[in-house]
Amino acid sequence: xxxxxxxxQAFLAAILDxxxxxxxxxxxxxxxxMDVYRGNYRSxxxxxxxxxxxxxxxxxxxxxxxxxxxxxxxxxxxAGWTIDEAGxxxxxxxxxxxxxxxxxxxxxxxxWSMRLLATAPDTAPLTAQDFAAASANFGDEEWSNxxxxxxxxxxxxxVGHDFEAMWRALGEEGGDIPQAVLPAPxxxxxxxxxxxxxxxxxxxxxxAAFGAMAGGATYAEVIALLIGDDPExxxxxxxxxxxxxxxxxxxxxxxxxxTALNP
Numbered sequence: 001x002x003x004x005x006x007x008x009q010a011f012l013a014a015i016l017d018x019x020x021x022x023x024x025x026x027x028x029x030x031x032x033x034m035d036v037y038r039g040n041y042r043s044x045x046x047x048x049x050x051x052x053x054x055x056x057x058x059x060x061x062x063x064x065x066x067x068x069x070x071x072x073x074x075x076x077x078x079a080g081w082t083i084d085e086a087g088x089x090x091x092x093x094x095x096x097x098x099x100x101x102x103x104x105x106x107x108x109x110x111x112w113s114m115r116l117l118a119t120a121p122d123t124a125p126l127t128a129q130d131f132a133a134a135s136a137n138f139g140d141e142e143w144s145n146x147x148x149x150x151x152x153x154x155x156x157x158x159v160g161h162d163f164e165a166m167w168r169a170l171g172e173e174g175g176d177i178p179q180a181v182l183p184a185p186x187x188x189x190x191x192x193x194x195x196x197x198x199x200x201x202x203x204x205x206x207x208a209a210f211g212a213m214a215g216g217a218t219y220a221e222v223i224a225l226l227i228g229d230d231p232e233x234x235x236x237x238x239x240x241x242x243x244x245x246x247x248x249x250x251x252x253x254x255x256x257x258x259t260a261l262n263p
Contacts, residue, residue: 045073045086050200052087052115055170056108058096059177067096085111103161103180106188111189113155114197120153125256134261144220148213148252149260154191156210163188164201191257200255209248219245 020027026032049069057065072093078085091112095105135142161180169177188205200237211223217225226241233241254256 012041021108026124042070042073045078046081048083048086049073049090052084053090053108053111056094056104056111059107059166060094060101060104064098068094071097077147082169084115087115089218098250103166106159106161107163107166108156109157110159110167110188110190110199113153113157114199116153117190117192117197120151120192123151124260125151126253126258126261128250128253131253131258131261144218145220147216147262148249148258149262150214150252150257151259154189154198154214156187156189156207156214158185158204158207159188162184163199163200165197170231189255189257191255193256202251206248209245210252219249 035223037147046066050065060068069090072090073086075091078088091105091109094108095102098104133148135146136226138146160182162178162182163180165178165181182201185204186201187204187210188199188201189206189210190197192198205226208225212222212225213219221237223241223245223253227237230237249258
């Protein structure tokens with residue numbers, strides 16, 4: 001390693017860790033300057049997190065949010081070229097540090113997922129009419145091998161809290177937060193409508209089905225996923241799974257998540 005690379009490495013280590021030694025040859029004046037630089041660096045990252053996770057901040061409170069943010073930027077410094085990447089992994093940090101409030105980690109995941117959508121490539125959704133026309137002559141083989149393309153950065157996760165109500169309540173300072181726990185977990189679908197990131201809570205089984213198809217699974221494989229582990233399912237179970245897959249596909253099309261049909 002060159003002398004310059006060693007100095008750069010030592011400089012970065014000193015920014016990230018108060019206890020790290022200063023670069024070789026530095027004295028008290030440089031150390032004092034490092035304190036200022038380190039403070040500015042951390043302040044900038046804290047501001048990014050506060051802006052990116054505005055609703056999470058309001059939910060957990062200013063002081064707890066600052067403590068979690070400081071922990072995150074020290075233990076997970078951004079590795080990319082833009083400061084906006086400071087939010088990468090913050091949802092997991094919240095999940096780890098707010099173990100008694102799992103909704104905080106889920107809410108941070110939702111805010112980060114929606115932030116990623118803001119810079120996702122533009123795509124045109126496939127309408128239900130377009131899909132019907134394209135699949136009009138499908139036989140069993142074409143349906144079985146069907147794969148779908150989805151809007152970039154669209155994602156899904158199983159959640160245990162009512163984020164539709166929480167999102168509205170947290171949109172303004174001082175709003176009352178409703179009871180967040182759902183009677184049963186639901187799937188949170190996140191995508192972009194035109195220029196606007198959005199989300200919707202749907203039945204829990206969408207989570208695995210959407211994840212599978214977004215990962216390249218065929219329609220037949222999703223039906224098998226919905227059937228479950230039964231090695232010899234009854235015809236009725238197969239029919240119910242096929243109907244369920246069709247209902248999911250209809251919802252994804254109507255919400256504008258599907259962008260391509262790949263038989």
